[in-house]
Amino acid sequence: MINRTLPLLLALGLTACASDPAPTEQMRLTEQALAQTKSLGVVSEQSASLRQAEEKFAQAQAAMQDGENKQARLLAEQAELDARLAEAEHLNAKGREQLTELNQRIGRLRQQLGAM
Amino acid sequence: MKAFGHLGGLMLVGTLLSGCASSQLASEQALEEARLSFQSVKEDPSVLRAAPKDVIRAGESLGRAERLSNYWGSGDDVRHYAYLSQRYAEIARQHSDISLNQERAAKLELERQRLQLTLREAKLMSVQQHNGWLEEQMVSLATNETERGLVMTLGDMLFDAGRADLQPAANRTVLKLVQFLQINPQRRVRIEGYTDNTGDAAENLELSRARAQAVADLLVDLGVEAKRIQVAGYGVDFPVAENASARGRAQNRRVEIVFSDERGQLGAER
Numbered sequence: 001m002i003n004r005t006l007p008l009l010l011a012l013g014l015t016a017c018a019s020d021p022a023p024t025e026q027m028r029l030t031e032q033a034l035a036q037t038k039s040l041g042v043v044s045e046q047s048a049s050l051r052q053a054e055e056k057f058a059q060a061q062a063a064m065q066d067g068e069n070k071q072a073r074l075l076a077e078q079a080e081l082d083a084r085l086a087e088a089e090h091l092n093a094k095g096r097e098q099l100t101e102l103n104q105r106i107g108r109l110r111q112q113l114g115a116m
Numbered sequence: 117m118k119a120f121g122h123l124g125g126l127m128l129v130g131t132l133l134s135g136c137a138s139s140q141l142a143s144e145q146a147l148e149e150a151r152l153s154f155q156s157v158k159e160d161p162s163v164l165r166a167a168p169k170d171v172i173r174a175g176e177s178l179g180r181a182e183r184l185s186n187y188w189g190s191g192d193d194v195r196h197y198a199y200l201s202q203r204y205a206e207i208a209r210q211h212s213d214i215s216l217n218q219e220r221a222a223k224l225e226l227e228r229q230r231l232q233l234t235l236r237e238a239k240l241m242s243v244q245q246h247n248g249w250l251e252e253q254m255v256s257l258a259t260n261e262t263e264r265g266l267v268m269t270l271g272d273m274l275f276d277a278g279r280a281d282l283q284p285a286a287n288r289t290v291l292k293l294v295q296f297l298q299i300n301p302q303r304r305v306r307i308e309g310y311t312d313n314t315g316d317a318a319e320n321l322e323l324s325r326a327r328a329q330a331v332a333d334l335l336v337d338l339g340v341e342a343k344r345i346q347v348a349g350y351g352v353d354f355p356v357a358e359n360a361s362a363r364g365r366a367q368n369r370r371v372e373i374v375f376s377d378e379r380g381q382l383g384a385e386r
Contacts, residue, residue, distance in 0.1 A: 074196050077196070077200060078196070078203070081203035081204065081207065082203065084203075085206055085207050085210065088206075088210035088214065089210055091210075091214050092210050092213050092217070095213070095214050098217075099220060099221055102221060102224040102225060105337060106227055106228050108333055109228065109232060109235055109337050112337065113234060115281075115284070
């Protein structure tokens, strides 16, 4: 409990947060999530989630440049999940398309069988 | 003067508090939304099954946000972890939808295969019943070697007048085509529709395309992969006979099937 509250109290006391380490690992994770989503062909013009992810990642990079490490970490964490949501939304849409296609094919087959 | 001082002091405290209160309100709202999202995913068995880790993380992030909300001035962090919790819940929900749809697709795929088999058998039966003589009259099964490669023509009689539906008389030709494509898995086809010059040009173009598509759909339904098939409609263009006579017009109303070479190379579109 002390382990948890102590940094918190410190954070409350020192709003400047100079003690936050640079979130390099989180930046890497976010970059990876973005790359994976984009590798599926998702583009930010068609995905609000991906757009948010890219904007936040860019802001995170800028924050890190300015030494605002905590701000950078928060933004990068959000961007990672935005990117993962964009990926899941894309896969979901693909799945729904596949269902529509299958239903159409089945409809055509039934129609032809009915016509025979 | 003293009264004014009190008032001024109150107003100052008031503005400070109201800034704080609005931030507090936003945090409480974010927390409430995250609680609702988490509640809905953790009670949904299909979400739990499809994305247990994301549900757990949604709960952990929410817990963190709630603990932080006990501390003064931690509004940004509360909203951050509430946001993460919401996102985890949304991601979990999406993955649940994905796997539910996959299960549905697997069932539909079995159904499709069953119907495909039934249709193929039914078509074979009907070909046997027709005993050949009808098709000989109706099908112009001319396969020509042209500069476009091998071309097979389905005559106008195989379609209802002015419509795109294929008649049963086309079964033999289409089955042959399917068989040929199964024996030659590298080959691809382009199915081209044509009409005569009577009627509206735009409608003819549409009809020619719809007829070509109908043949393509049937091939797909009978098991040819859709990516091996191209479809084109040319309307009144490229007649093979004069449009002056009824006979010539009938010849021009046709669907042509252009075959690729053995390596799957199709000639260019016209």
